[in-house]
Amino acid sequence: MSKDESGTERIQDAVVLLDILDNLPTSIFAKDENLRFVYSNEAHCSIIGHPESTLLGQSDADFYPAAEAAAFIARDREVIEEGATIECEEVATGASGISIPVLTRKTRLVTPDGKRYLIGTNANMTEVRKREEQYRALAQTVPVGVWQVDETGTTTFANPRFMAYLGIDTDDLPQTDIASLLGGARQDFPGIASRFETDLASPASGERRVLVISSGWLSLTSDGLRSAIVSVVDISEMTQLKRVNDEISRLNNELAGNMKKLKEAQDEVLRRGRMAQLGQLTATVAHEIRNPLGAVRTAAFLLDRKLKDKGLGVEQQLLRIANGITRCDNIISQLLDFSRTRSLQAEETALDEWMSRIVAEEAERLPAAVTIECEFGLADITAMIDGARMCRVVSNLLSNASEAMVGKGDDPSKFTTGTPHILVSTRATSRGAEIIVKDNGPGMTPEILSKVLEPLFTTKNFGTGLGLPAVEKILQDHHGGLEIVSAPGEGATITAWFPLRQPVSDAA
Template structure:
């Protein structure tokens, strides 16, 4: 990595040069130790081992202690004017370590300074009382500096954590706001489409009834040998029935829901939904398996609409699944209510389509109407629940529906 000098490097060089020129004792060893100290302070922030782990931080403090000890050793030992250089390892430890680490580092610094007393010949030399007091003062000063630095560093860490927590809360609030705005826009779009659909469906029903009645009368009037005419009139009746079913689905989507909420066992509702799609599953050679949690209690739901919701999700999952595969229905307690998840192992949904799958008339099926998931979304909204989709291309899709408890439904 190329060396890029910065202002911090210049400050360290100037400080250690100033210490050198201000020192009452000047010798080669002192210059070498000051240079070593300056070089370490410049390279330490650039080496990952010193930044990225507690062990690296401890190593940095230990190296500073060794350098400080050597510098004092070559400049007078216990009487060295460089005793304050011990503040570098002490302040570093107080900045990055907890209370125990700060005390340990400061104690080591104090002991390293006091160890110079071992080199004094006390048989021929006595330390005067005022110098003993000075030595004690220097040791206490290290602990005072460590305590003040630790308090300041802890306050800064707490403030930083507070800001980070606030930032996370703001990000979550912003995400919720965006989701709420999307829900409002989708609800408005659904309401407009619902009104249009209802009017169109009502207008179609009358002519469809006329077409079917005419086809049936025509079939009765045709001679028995007119096989082609009878076949064509049968096609007309069949297509009218299919179109009527489509119109019925339009009306189901468009009409306002009137929930009949009763405490209902979710497992019973899912049983009926699975029975609804049994024929579809058999024709697709697909197996539906259950994974019900015994901790799911009875919920205040409209059993008929929730049955339709699960049946629609199962129908979509079965259609998306390859032959001889499995669709799983899972229930579990969640957030004061319950969650129903339908999991398939199909082709998955592309990221470009995930935001549209609950829109009316959006479908990727050649013969789909795009109303199945739109109705599911509407049922969830009416129950004041939430719906989540997780999908990965080639790995399948999971749709999770959360249904709230009684208090939230009845608010």
């Protein structure tokens, strides 16, 4: 293939990728380190209300109202300068003047040449807000006083019956110490789940006996602020107090449960949507890149054969090409591991014997400075596993442990620990087989540990952020899971576990 033909093919690949991004239903945009747009797909353009040709080279301050733009830019600057990944709800006002709620996720991308970019997505939350309004409309009609308050003491919802019990209106809510009116001297109200009776007096209805039930603090929103739901029922004229107590308790629990289920359902819909789109995109990109990469590999092999022993001094350059091809192929494998959905090709496998062989093969690929110790405890236990995919699990865990301690090579100046050491062990537990990889590297902070399984999150300047998510997905396909324990200065211990027998539908 000529140079012109190769360049044309790369241009065509780029056009295909951009066409995929432009047609995704999720808003996607990219900004340079000066926070000016360098890319905007059609979904993002529709939110702002301007075509990409108008957006490119401009910033949020050129399109959004001043207050909105200032908030966007402040969060963007945190992402670019500190490498933070931010997920939050925002309100975006388009060119038409219509404001819509969006769930925004922003992260930093650093290219090999050191340039920093902000990559972001938006998901329209309009339908979610509509469902919340429907719930609030329902709560307005229930025969119970309902009050929702957050940890700051701010009332976020109060239905008409509740305000009638207190003898106040909406304007009085900010100035009224509702917690003291209902809870009296109780210091833990409404933050602790509780149930009690009290006397409540109002100018309109006089004194009445009420039953107060608090759910305690619940995580009902995505902003991290907890809320309590308090139910109030007038029991002054009721003769069957026990029946009323039981019924109100049921209603309160059902109300709190439904709100929590609504939040979980909303979060799951958003997560599945993001994961499905990311999976489709990674699979497409991986397949599109692997074919031209094969041509590059073949060409490099032929060049190596023709130039061998010619004394042209290009051996180092050819080695770099070969290493680059290997790295790209590993990235493609991670992309496919993360996105593929094919059923397991499970076979009966003697685990310790299999582990001994896989660890020995992988050890040859690690830097010589890293020592590996094995403590296998499964004896003759066998399991139904997909050997090829499970091999990716072991390979990734070993390479992650090695790179945490010595980076990509044997340069002592880059070591994070004096004597890099990995302990690989196996054991049988009540949940099945466990493979444990423990290193004596620098460990992880709680913040990094909380994000390490998020797709595209990485602390390496050479990583993709898909290694551990792909490992977790392979283990989940085996009906198992991944557990990570780490602290700064104490290394990391990663446990991969899976049952010894897979369901028939997966093992067939």
